[in-house]
Amino acid sequence: MKKKLTEEELLRLLETSDEEFSDFLHSDSEYLPESEDEIENTLPTALIEDTEDTPNLLVDVDESDKWKENFDGMKNFPFLKHQELLVEVSDNNPVDFFRMLLTDECLQQVCDETNRYAEHIFLSNAGATHSRIFDWKILTSEELLVFLGLVLKFYLIADETTTDW
Secondary structure (H helix, E strand, C coil): CEEEECHHHHHHHHHHHHHHCHHHCCCCCCCCCCCHHHHHHHCCHHHHHHHHHCCCCCEEEEHHHCCCCCCCCCCCCCCCCCCCCCCCCCCCCHHHHHHHHCCHHHHHHHHHHHHHHHHHHHHHCCCCCCCHHHHCCCCCHHHHHHHHHHHHHHHHCCCCCCCCC
16 A cells, blocks of 8 residues: 655655664764754755745655565475486586586687687787787687686696796
């Protein structure tokens, strides 16, 4: 059910909302007006004159949007499956699990986008004759797999020396 609030009710809500957070206020002034007359006396005259000509505004407030601690209306979805993979893996080798995540289609997409970007750079660097982009070779999924394997090898092997690099 929606309840319409007038402008005065909205102002009253705004004025009293600071009381909830009074412990967190970090202002230098501790002055709080005690009545609406005091508030009107502190407002600039132009602001008072402007608000006197405006009609009361009505705002829709949905009463059902309040926070509830009761979860009676929610469905309970219990976990009924076993903790296992839902797809078959040919072997228990790490590369098989890796290839489950990085499929041939995914590798081909990375290669296509990399080659497309290289072509874009190649066409936009017409004046740079010594750029490395002119030596670009089309990237294949096999080359990408070798590159990713090298990256993973150097990431997984904790070796302080970089002689293998």
